[in-house]
Amino acid sequence: MPPSPVAVSAALNVVEVAAVLAFAISGLLVAADKKLDAVGVCIVAGLTAFGGGTVRDVLLDRRPFFWVERPQWLWGVLLLCVAAMLVLRARHFAVTRKAILWPDALGLGLFTANGTQAAIDLNLPAVVCVLMGVITSVFGGVLRDVVCNDVPEAFSDHRPYAICSFVGAWALIAAEAAGWSLWASLLVATALTASLRLAAVHMNISIPPWDAGGGGK
Amino acid sequence: MPPSPVAVSAALNVVEVAAVLAFAISGLLVAADKKLDAVGVCIVAGLTAFGGGTVRDVLLDRRPFFWVERPQWLWGVLLLCVAAMLVLRARHFAVTRKAILWPDALGLGLFTANGTQAAIDLNLPAVVCVLMGVITSVFGGVLRDVVCNDVPEAFSDHRPYAICSFVGAWALIAAEAAGWSLWASLLVATALTASLRLAAVHMNISIPPWDAGGGGK
C-alpha cells in the first residue's frame, strides 16, 4: 500500500526540521569564524539552514516554502543564534568545531533524503531527483561560503561531501524502486549519506585531484 | 474602509520607483570603486537596484516583475549609469561617497516598506513579511557585494543596516494592525527605517560584536 500523501508530508517535515537545526549551527560557526557582526551571523545561519531547501523549491516551483508554512522555524533559528552568541565563547570553539561534524553530516543525510523525495513526489526523472537531493543538502553550505567570500568548501576541500549526498540519493531511488516503504527508504538514504560522510572524514579519505590542474597556471 | 487594490498598487509603485533610483546610484559607486568596466558598472547598478525586489518576487512567486511591467525603468537605470560615467569624475567621489548615505538610507526605508507590504498583501505570517522586507531592502546590496567579491557590508561592517529594516518592517505591521491607513503606515515604516539608519551612522553606533569569535581561529 503506498503511503498516504499526509504520511509523506509528515515524514518530509520531520526530516526537514531536524536538518534545519543541524545546518543553522553549521552556518553559525562559519559566520563566527568570519567575524561577521550579530546581524550577519543570524542571516548566514538562516541562509545555511534554509538556503538549500529554498533553492530546491524555487527550482521545483514549490510553494509555500517550509519556512513560510511554519514560520516558527524562522523564530527558532533566530533564537538559536541569539542563544549561541550569548553562551558560546572562544574556548568552546575547538570543541564545537569538532562537534559540528556530526550535525553537519546528519543535516547532509536528512536534506539529501528530503530533497530527493520532494522531486520523486513530482515524478521527475531519476537523475533530476538526485540532483535536487544534492542541491538541497549542499547549496545551503555553498550559499554560506559564497556570501562569506570563500570558494565553497564542498567543491574544493577534496573531502567527499556532495558525493556522499549523490550516493545516498541514488540509494533512496533504488530502495523505493525495490518496493521498500517510504520511511525505510528515507532512513536508509539518510543513514547511508551521513555514514559515508563521517567515514570519509574519520578515515581521511580524499577525492582524487584532477592532476592536470597542477600545471594549469 | 480598506484601500482599493488599485490604491495599494499605486502606493507600492511610487515607493518602488524612488527606491530603485536610490539603490542604482549606490551600486554605481561601488562598481566604480571596484574598477569594473562600463558593462560591469551598468549590470552591478541594475543588480543593486532590482536585485532585492526580484529575489523577493521570486520567493513570493509574483510575476510580472516590476521591471517587466515597466521596462522604462531598465532604460532609466541604463541612462543613469551612462550619465554618471560621463559626468562623475574622481574629485566628485569623496563628496558622492558621503552623499550616498542619504539615498541609500532612503532606499533601505522605501524597499523595507514596499517589500513588507507585498508579503502582507499575500496574507503571509508576520515574521515572513518582515523577512521579505529585509530581503527586499538588503539583498540588492548583498548581491552587489557578492558579485564584487566582497563579504556583504550589511553582514560585516558592524553598523546597523539590516536591523533598521527589521525594526521598520515590524513598525509597518504594528501600524497596520493598529488600524492606520496604508499610506500612513508605509510612510512611518519608511521614515523610521531611514532615520534609524542615518542616526546610527551619524552617532557612530555599532552592533556589538560576538566576542566569542575573537578567539575562534
Next chain:
Amino acid sequence: MPPSPVAVSAALNVVEVAAVLAFAISGLLVAADKKLDAVGVCIVAGLTAFGGGTVRDVLLDRRPFFWVERPQWLWGVLLLCVAAMLVLRARHFAVTRKAILWPDALGLGLFTANGTQAAIDLNLPAVVCVLMGVITSVFGGVLRDVVCNDVPEAFSDHRPYAICSFVGAWALIAAEAAGWSLWASLLVATALTASLRLAAVHMNISIPPWDAGGGGK
C-alpha cells in the same frame, strides 16, 4: 506564415544543446585552474552550462527546465567532465585555453539567441527580451566566477562580452520585426554575437574604462 509552436520549440532546443556543451567546457577549464576537486569541477561545469538558462527560466517562471525535460543532458555534462579529467593533462591547457575562445563565443551567441527568443515567445517588452538574452548567455559565467570567488570576468576584464550579447539580442528583435523567418533571425543573432566577440578578442578591442574610477579610492 508564422512558424508553428513545435518548430519554434525545436529550433530553441537545437540551439540550447549546442550552447550547453560549449559552456560546460568553459566551466570545466576555469574549475581546473582553480584546482577544485573532482566534485567541484563537475558542479561548476554544470553551473556554467545550465546556470544562465536556469536563471532565465526562473525569472520567466518557465517550467520544466531544459535539463528536467531532457535529463540526458545532465548525464552528458557529467560524462564530459569525467572524460576531460581522464584525458586532459597540464600540457594541453595552453592549447585548450586558446581553443576555449571559440566554444565560448559560440555559446555566447547561441544562448543570446535562445534566451532572447524565449522572452519574445512570451510577448515581453523588447528591452526585457534583450536582458533575458544577456542573462542567459552571461550569467552561467557569472555564477561560475562568483562560485570560484572571482569578480566576474564579464564585468571586469574590459573585453566586450555582455555587450556583444546585447547587440546580438537587438539584432534578433530587429530581424523578426523586419519579418525575417525564425531560423534566419536566430542564425543572424548567433553569428553576429559570436563574430563580435571573436573580433573583439582578436583585434584586442577593449571597453573604455570609467576613468573617474581611477582616483576613486
